[in-house]
Amino acid sequence: MAGPRTSIHGEWSSKLAFVLAATGSAVGLGNIWKFPYVTGQNGGGAFVLIYVACVLIIGVPTMMAEVMLGRRGRQSPINTMRTLAAEEGRSPRWGWLGWMGVVAGFLILSFYSVIAGWALAYVFRTAAGLFDGATAEFTEQVFSNLITDPEKLIAWHTIFLIMTMIVVARGVAAGLETAVRFLMPGLFVLLLLLVGYAMAEGEFLQGVRFLFEPDFSKVTPQVILMAMGQAFFSLSLGMGAIMIYGSYLPHDASIARTSFAVAGSDTLVALIAGLAIFPIVFEFGLEPNAGPGLIFQTLPIAFGQMPGGAFFGTLFFVLLVFAAWTSAISLAEPAVAWLVENRGHTRVYAAVVCGSVTWLLGLGTVFSFNIWSDYRLFGKTFFDLLDYLTSNIMLPVGGFLIAIFAGWVMRERSVKEELQMDDSLGYRLWRFLVRYITPVGVALVFLNVIEVI
Ligand code: TRP
Numbered sequence: 001m002a003g004p005r006t007s008i009h010g011e012w013s014s015k016l017a018f019v020l021a022a023t024g025s026a027v028g029l030g031n032i033w034k035f036p037y038v039t040g041q042n043g044g045g046a047f048v049l050i051y052v053a054c055v056l057i058i059g060v061p062t063m064m065a066e067v068m069l070g071r072r073g074r075q076s077p078i079n080t081m082r083t084l085a086a087e088e089g090r091s092p093r094w095g096w097l098g099w100m101g102v103v104a105g106f107l108i109l110s111f112y113s114v115i116a117g118w119a120l121a122y123v124f125r126t127a128a129g130l131f132d133g134a135t136a137e138f139t140e141q142v143f144s145n146l147i148t149d150p151e152k153l154i155a156w157h158t159i160f161l162i163m164t165m166i167v168v169a170r171g172v173a174a175g176l177e178t179a180v181r182f183l184m185p186g187l188f189v190l191l192l193l194l195v196g197y198a199m200a201e202g203e204f205l206q207g208v209r210f211l212f213e214p215d216f217s218k219v220t221p222q223v224i225l226m227a228m229g230q231a232f233f234s235l236s237l238g239m240g241a242i243m244i245y246g247s248y249l250p251h252d253a254s255i256a257r258t259s260f261a262v263a264g265s266d267t268l269v270a271l272i273a274g275l276a277i278f279p280i281v282f283e284f285g286l287e288p289n290a291g292p293g294l295i296f297q298t299l300p301i302a303f304g305q306m307p308g309g310a311f312f313g314t315l316f317f318v319l320l321v322f323a324a325w326t327s328a329i330s331l332a333e334p335a336v337a338w339l340v341e342n343r344g345h346t347r348v349y350a351a352v353v354c355g356s357v358t359w360l361l362g363l364g365t366v367f368s369f370n371i372w373s374d375y376r377l378f379g380k381t382f383f384d385l386l387d388y389l390t391s392n393i394m395l396p397v398g399g400f401l402i403a404i405f406a407g408w409v410m411r412e413r414s415v416k417e418e419l420q421m422d423d424s425l426g427y428r429l430w431r432f433l434v435r436y437i438t439p440v441g442v443a444l445v446f447l448n449v450i451e452v453i
Helices: 015-026 029-041 045-073 078-088 092-125 134-147 150-170 174-203 203-212 222-232 241-248 255-283 294-305 310-344 347-368 382-409 412-419 427-453
Strands: none
Touching: 015 174, 015 241, 015 255, 015 310, 015 412, 029 045, 029 092, 029 222, 029 255, 029 294, 045 078, 045 134, 045 203, 045 222, 045 241, 045 382, 045 412, 045 427, 078 310, 078 382, 092 241, 092 294, 092 347, 092 382, 134 241, 134 294, 134 310, 150 222, 150 310, 150 427, 174 203, 174 255, 174 294, 174 412, 203 255, 222 255, 222 382, 222 412, 222 427, 241 310, 241 412, 255 294, 255 412, 294 310, 294 412, 310 347, 347 382, 382 427, 412 427
């Protein structure tokens, strides 16, 4: 190889910019909307413990592998995998890994945009003071009025997707860095404020116990699969999003340290969101397993009761929309970069194409909450099925293959060169995790679930 490659799509301005962008990708609806409700549906403490274990022993090593592959390949995941495989004298079919990621990205973005649309809708509902003095029945009613109206959902889905594609069309580096630098800390502070409210007014201890007191009788293979899927989803792993962000990473940045920073902040935000939500759930007699509407039914009660709630509530939903926005961008980026590289399209054209496909797919999610809500496949609605297929199957399979590639297919010399690690303990630990623990862990979880079915 004639010196390190550079990316035709540009590079982050610094190592910090990468950490911010990757954190922007990781922290999103997955932490604040999904983590609380899947925790609620899967029994609490034990699920959380398994989730954190998955982040540490599968998530962090896989993230390092993804960033490493991205930075070495410097292209869209499809071309990166193909190029690296060729360099290692392996089959170009590794490019399929990139393709699977592109498909997963479309599928996830299609429902992600609909849910982000709910958050957008809530900005205006909160700002208008709708939730002043709200009760649990009232917030449940408001939520149900929203999701049973396809027109409203389509309108918000469309607006959010256009916002996303505008940023993607302009190139991810522009704007994203600044957005994340200010908005992420803002979101964090507001979450802490909510935890403060939950401590003062909610059933705080009950919430803490629910989140951190493991009841292992609730653990089934299905619960473990959900926890693993949630770890992949929340860390943005397994579909090439982190790989393509890694492809814009400057050469001198430490991949290990940046990956820890990203995974650490992502997990912290999820746990804090849980601490803010469950005390309110218990205080107002809501069901922890209420499903995807959980935060939309609980947080507005808190905003309705606290002084200045309309203000803080509006700010919260605005920041949630931004968090979702910086995540959504990374879901579209691998496909857009590929269209630019291989089809010679402009970013604008590529973004329009990807946006249109995603928009259409998103209608399936919209309808699954109203006119299609009675249709079930494998006992799941269209939205549930998409969510299950992507988080619990496609992302772990992607992570499995990434680990195999980084741990077994690539020559160790190439790996070490790119990671810029010598034979330290850290390096050997990473290599062990990526070669054995990640692939075996994912495979075991799958086998267990299949056996149960
Ligand atoms: N991690 C984001 C969240 O928690 C969602 C996301 C962005 C994602 N890019 C991804 C999930 C890539 C899986 C793969 O909201």
